[in-house]
Amino acid sequence: MNAARLLNRLGFYAAVAAPFVVVAVAEHPFFVQIAIGVAVSAILALAWDILSRTGQVSLGHAAFFGMGGYGSALLTPVFGPVLGWAAGILLCGAVAVLLGAVTLRLRRLYFTIATLSFSLSIQVFILVTPDLTGGSTGIMPPVIAGGSPPHQLLFITACLVVAATVSDIFLGPRFRPAFFMIRNNPHLAAASGVPVTRLKILAFAVSGMVAGLAGACYAGLYGYVIPEDVFTTNWNVLPLAVTILGGMDTTLGPIIGAVALRALEEVARHFVGGVGYQVVYGAVIILFIVGMPVGLVGFARGLVRRRRKPAAEADTVKARLAS
Amino acid sequence: MSGAVMDEIVMDGLRIDGCTVAFGGLRAIDNVTLDIPGGTITALIGPNGSGKSTFVNMVSGQIPPVAGRVVLKGQPITGLRPDRIVHRGLARTYQVPKVPKELTIQEVISVPLLYARSDRPLPSGVRSAADLAHYCGLRPAVTTRCGQLSVSDLRRLEIARALACRPEVLLLDESMAGLSLEDTDQVIGLVREIHVLGVTVVVIEHVMRIIARLCQHAIVLNQGRLLAEGAPQRVLTDPDVREAYLGKGFTL
Ligand SMILES: Nc1ncnc2c1ncn2[C@@H]1O[C@H](COP(=O)(O)OP(=O)(O)OP(=O)(O)O)[C@@H](O)[C@H]1O
Ligand SMILES: [Mg+2]
Numbered sequence: 001m002n003a004a005r006l007l008n009r010l011g012f013y014a015a016v017a018a019p020f021v022v023v024a025v026a027e028h029p030f031f032v033q034i035a036i037g038v039a040v041s042a043i044l045a046l047a048w049d050i051l052s053r054t055g056q057v058s059l060g061h062a063a064f065f066g067m068g069g070y071g072s073a074l075l076t077p078v079f080g081p082v083l084g085w086a087a088g089i090l091l092c093g094a095v096a097v098l099l100g101a102v103t104l105r106l107r108r109l110y111f112t113i114a115t116l117s118f119s120l121s122i123q124v125f126i127l128v129t130p131d132l133t134g135g136s137t138g139i140m141p142p143v144i145a146g147g148s149p150p151h152q153l154l155f156i157t158a159c160l161v162v163a164a165t166v167s168d169i170f171l172g173p174r175f176r177p178a179f180f181m182i183r184n185n186p187h188l189a190a191a192s193g194v195p196v197t198r199l200k201i202l203a204f205a206v207s208g209m210v211a212g213l214a215g216a217c218y219a220g221l222y223g224y225v226i227p228e229d230v231f232t233t234n235w236n237v238l239p240l241a242v243t244i245l246g247g248m249d250t251t252l253g254p255i256i257g258a259v260a261l262r263a264l265e266e267v268a269r270h271f272v273g274g275v276g277y278q279v280v281y282g283a284v285i286i287l288f289i290v291g292m293p294v295g296l297v298g299f300a301r302g303l304v305r306r307r308r309k310p311a312a313e314a315d316t317v318k319a320r321l322a323s
Numbered sequence: 324m325s326g327a328v329m330d331e332i333v334m335d336g337l338r339i340d341g342c343t344v345a346f347g348g349l350r351a352i353d354n355v356t357l358d359i360p361g362g363t364i365t366a367l368i369g370p371n372g373s374g375k376s377t378f379v380n381m382v383s384g385q386i387p388p389v390a391g392r393v394v395l396k397g398q399p400i401t402g403l404r405p406d407r408i409v410h411r412g413l414a415r416t417y418q419v420p421k422v423p424k425e426l427t428i429q430e431v432i433s434v435p436l437l438y439a440r441s442d443r444p445l446p447s448g449v450r451s452a453a454d455l456a457h458y459c460g461l462r463p464a465v466t467t468r469c470g471q472l473s474v475s476d477l478r479r480l481e482i483a484r485a486l487a488c489r490p491e492v493l494l495l496d497e498s499m500a501g502l503s504l505e506d507t508d509q510v511i512g513l514v515r516e517i518h519v520l521g522v523t524v525v526v527i528e529h530v531m532r533i534i535a536r537l538c539q540h541a542i543v544l545n546q547g548r549l550l551a552e553g554a555p556q557r558v559l560t561d562p563d564v565r566e567a568y569l570g571k572g573f574t575l
Contacts, residue, residue: 066349125345151372173430173436173437176430176438177426177430177431177433177434178434178438180423180425180426181422181423181426181431181434183423184421184422184423184424185421185422185423187405187417188421188422189434190384190385190404190406190416191383191385191406191414191415191417191435191485191488192406192409192411192435192438192439192484192487193406193409193410193434193435193438193439193440193488194406194434194438195404195406195438196406231334237564249425297361318490
């Protein structure tokens, strides 16, 4: 990576982290809780987006989210906090490799259905193995940062920067073109020397691990987690909704999307109240999918490009007049 | 020519030995045996639907043959994965280029430059994707997205992408179809240059004028079978070949 690009990215990470750090330092309890939720959603959405760049649309990321939480919780007593988290996240990667290998040949919709069924079966697995996983009574993961929300926010912000860095690596020159080629035309990718299978499984493994990181953060918030907290449809759909709202194939998109979705949720809750707000919230997401498939980031980029274009055309007109 | 000499010539080319590709009941390639001599520009011709593109798909590993062997430079490559076959030194273009719209020229060419891992050299003076785009006569800026390219530029991009695999054998599937006379002449010049680099080139073409000018060897497929093979002049005047094309409006 050249120095300019490195500097650009460091500036970007600082800009992403800054608002979260400000909220943490201000210690406003409501906003700290919101910011923690946003950061966890953003990490999970980044994980989802990395996989989707290879054309694999998952509706089962709650599985990795939950496994990250459960894995880190169950392995920390064995390995200590640092290695315990690492082992929990590696477990997610290993399971992702297996799932990736099994679902490799499935066409788009079938792949999505397979990931959804997988997340449901993991929840069942937890319920039927109470001795190992605590079953329906749940588990008590070690609490992050001694249970101080502002410190938890700082820690999770650091995790978000890690996730953003991983996302950027897979948007770099080595992976972005190859991933998009795999998504668009795998035969063309293979005919260009790309080991298609290996890269699809690599994307799955990385995506699973980043989702596991999000789950480990989430499980460490209160020190108590039951299966319904993590293995729910909500965590399956959320990364997809967040990424579509913010913009696919970018690092900024899932982060902006997480902020926008949370804001939308709060506003809808304020005006509609009860559980009715979920209908409004769902409707807005559907509107976005139909009306703005490029997401907020893609839309903003389009605006910038359109504004530059007339300038370029003016140049050519000038050139023509001059000649 | 004695058998030993023939084998030596074929060692650095491509040998197809009793190959069959079937789609259900249709044998798109039907027990074909032929040699593409190394160091030649070979024409692969035949009426529409005769199996030319299927032949390319078979050789490049996209649709492996159900029977027979494909041998590249004396090494069997039958059943290898397409990316492995690229690593062995065989590249192909697609008749209908379908590249991701959001990628730029530079990004598309960079994929084989990164992944086709080869120590074979690029054309002299060519070091980057941009050089290669220029070498293949792509005029738009390398930062242009593929969604904005004309058909003729997409064809050139396909050639550039295949060249970036640094092949020893290159199969071009109708790279000149639908191009203007001027563009066709440029691509012919490009194919000649690639050939001079030491690449064995197989061109699929419908226009006989081009074949006669460009190729040292010709192969004719008809309904998946090998109809004729040999020097272009002889093959193009072969009564069987003429008959296969009759009624299709082709002039020889
Ligand atoms: N994937 C496929 N599935 C089923 N049939 C196929 C497939 N690909 C090709 N075919 C059939 O195989 C036969 C040979 O097709 P192919 O595309 O190889 O012909 P071609 O010589 O390249 O023709 P053209 O000059 O039109 O490009 C045709 O009858 C075609 O319909
Ligand atoms: Mg064809």
